[in-house]
Amino acid sequence: MKFFYLSSKPNQEGNFEIHERECDSIPESLDRDYLGPFNNGPEAMRKAQSLNPMASLCPTCCTNTFQAVFFKEKNPE
Template sequence: MDSYYVNKNAQANGDHQVHKYGCSYLPEEANREYLGEFSNCHDAVKEAKKTYPQSNGCYYCSNACHTS
């Protein structure tokens, strides 16, 4: 299980990126929201979409969930 976070600040395309703890692109503490412990990025993105409907996996740490 890994800890996942969502960036509170949207990217230029409107996506809120979901990151695994330890990612070099993990936002500063003030700019991220803890999503919980998940065994895969798909469940973490699903959780993020409850608050940020336009969420997407980070290209670097959650590539299997990166769609745009």
């Protein structure tokens, strides 16, 4: 689990970014609100949008870098 925060100040586009605790772009402690522990950015986004509909994911720390892996079942011949 990672810990996520919601910026209390808008970015240049007017959105309030969601950041992981270790993000280089995270705002100072007085300029952010704790969202909680989540597995990834999209999970944190669900809570953040209930608090602020202008929430958005940080392009630095909340990019989706994993890919689903599908296995095809082998024919038992």
